[in-house]
Amino acid sequence: MRVILRVLGCLAAPSLACAGLACADDDVIQRSELMLRRSFSSATPEQWSTRLGQDSTQALCSQYRNRPQQQVGAQIAADARSSMRYPESGQLLGDWRQGARLASIGAGGQIGTIEPDRPDTPRGGNCYACHALAATEVAAGTLGPSLTHYGRRQGTSSESVRSVYQRIYNAQAFTPCSVMPRFGHNGWLTPNEIADIVAYLLDPASPVNK
Amino acid sequence: MSKACRHLVRWACVAFTSGLMVSAAAQDDHAVREIQRYRQMLQEANPAELSELRGEDLWRSLRGRNHVSLERCDLGLGPGRLEGAYSRLPRYFADTGKVQDAESRLVTCMMTIQGMTLEEATRDWHSPNSDMEALVTYVAGLSKGYAIDVPLSHPEEARMVAAGEELFFRRSGPLDFGCSSCHSMPGRRIRLQELPNFLDSGSARGAMTQWPAYRVSQGAVWTMERRLIDCIRQMRWPQPEYLSDVVIALEMYLQRQANGGVMQAPGMKR
Numbered sequence: 001m002r003v004i005l006r007v008l009g010c011l012a013a014p015s016l017a018c019a020g021l022a023c024a025d026d027d028v029i030q031r032s033e034l035m036l037r038r039s040f041s042s043a044t045p046e047q048w049s050t051r052l053g054q055d056s057t058q059a060l061c062s063q064y065r066n067r068p069q070q071q072v073g074a075q076i077a078a079d080a081r082s083s084m085r086y087p088e089s090g091q092l093l094g095d096w097r098q099g100a101r102l103a104s105i106g107a108g109g110q111i112g113t114i115e116p117d118r119p120d121t122p123r124g125g126n127c128y129a130c131h132a133l134a135a136t137e138v139a140a141g142t143l144g145p146s147l148t149h150y151g152r153r154q155g156t157s158s159e160s161v162r163s164v165y166q167r168i169y170n171a172q173a174f175t176p177c178s179v180m181p182r183f184g185h186n187g188w189l190t191p192n193e194i195a196d197i198v199a200y201l202l203d204p205a206s207p208v209n210k
Numbered sequence: 211m212s213k214a215c216r217h218l219v220r221w222a223c224v225a226f227t228s229g230l231m232v233s234a235a236a237q238d239d240h241a242v243r244e245i246q247r248y249r250q251m252l253q254e255a256n257p258a259e260l261s262e263l264r265g266e267d268l269w270r271s272l273r274g275r276n277h278v279s280l281e282r283c284d285l286g287l288g289p290g291r292l293e294g295a296y297s298r299l300p301r302y303f304a305d306t307g308k309v310q311d312a313e314s315r316l317v318t319c320m321m322t323i324q325g326m327t328l329e330e331a332t333r334d335w336h337s338p339n340s341d342m343e344a345l346v347t348y349v350a351g352l353s354k355g356y357a358i359d360v361p362l363s364h365p366e367e368a369r370m371v372a373a374g375e376e377l378f379f380r381r382s383g384p385l386d387f388g389c390s391s392c393h394s395m396p397g398r399r400i401r402l403q404e405l406p407n408f409l410d411s412g413s414a415r416g417a418m419t420q421w422p423a424y425r426v427s428q429g430a431v432w433t434m435e436r437r438l439i440d441c442i443r444q445m446r447w448p449q450p451e452y453l454s455d456v457v458i459a460l461e462m463y464l465q466r467q468a469n470g471g472v473m474q475a476p477g478m479k480r
Contacts, residue, residue, distance in 0.1 A: 114443065
């Protein structure tokens with residue numbers, strides 16, 4: 001449904017705003033969205049709404065090739081700020097040991113007939129795919145900045161804890177169209193799980209800060 | 211076949227000794243360099259050669275309801291002309307009215323020339339040692355030394371590349387992923403795996419000239435469609451249909467970005 005809306009939206013408002021910028025042409029968007037419909041013909045309506053359809057942030061970041069104009073970026077960041085939810089306990093600094101576990105889990109949520117995950121496969125943040133964290137783990141990716149000794153730099157003041165929580169919950173509040181998944185906003189991780197990862201990053205006892 | 215066996219034994223020895231070296235080296239900063247060296251050593255005895263031989267057999271065998279070979283199959287350069295054909299795919303084919311890649315074109319030939327059903331032609335396409343894997347490896351191997359030259363002469367070809375570019379940047383799903391999330395920045399890695407940056411022609415060439423490739427972690431040759439459909443799985447999207455336009459459009463955009471790169475497939479990958 002959202003896909004169709006995106007196509008109509010583009011037709012209704014020709015993207016003059018895109019002139020001279022790296023961004024998609026309405027005809028091309030329309031054609032590729034129709035192509036998507038035909039090529040994912042066995043996807044269920046539920047999969048269309050949760051995995052292929054786009055919310056406005058995804059549609060804008062796609063259209064602007066992850067480099068939104070200032071105004072567009074400001075809107076994305078504002079949406080992200082209003083999306084924030086926190087643990088019911090109010091405790092944003094959780095258990096770093098649980099966070100360590102979540103930081104390493106890269107499976108879960110993969111579907112299809114070829115190599116799907118079991119539906120009960122635990123999901124994690126897969127932080128090491130993109131970030132260096134504990135100095136002892138050499139198999140760390142470089143898509144994101146190194147976070148080794150992050151807590152030593154940031155400290156554990158309430159502002160620091162809150163800001164790190166928000167970055168994991170929805171990084172686009174700080175960097176519109178960041179490639180980092182919106183873990184909290186998308187419901188991939190719970191608020192409590194995010195608090196555990198915050199602790200993994202900031203707790204002085206965590207291996208990240210050793 | 212004796213050549214193939216010799217290669218297999220050599221490969222097994224290299225894999226064993228290099229494996230020891232890698233596990234020792236993984237402790238330090240030389241891990242990435244060691245993996246590159248391992249890959250280079252394996253390249254000298256690529257198990258994909260077995261697939262190439264089997265693919266050649268399949269190409270020449272009388273198969274299907276019509277009991278004929280594929281030797282009259284037109285992969286874009288005329289019936290039976292395979293040298294360099296893979297390097298100029300995907301392209302538009304007037305007889306089907308579609309832009310096709312090596313895989314979808316082979317299926318067309320199996321159906322129209324050999325009289326197979328779609329089901330027969332694509333049976334087990336994603337399983338190790340499938341007929342499709344062998345045929346594509348054979349065909350791609352005959353483009354070794356040819357520069358990638360994706361045509362944009364037909365309007366449908368231009369439309370396909372444009373759609374592929376749009377799809378490359380398209381983000382959706384519970385992790386907000388698109389191809390561009392991992393493949394639009396220079397010199398990045400997931401864990402220790404280096405990622406091609408498809409916005410850079412040098413990096414795109416480095417990647418695309420190697421496919422189809424033998425994947426050590428899978429113990430099988432993967433075609434480009436197999437590779438892309440697996441990326442899409444990891445993005446947490448649903449599975450697109452095999453041979454569908456989304457897959458071919460993405461493949462064509464990536465191949466177009468790699469234009470001018472000299473084909474070296476079948477390659478060797480993690």
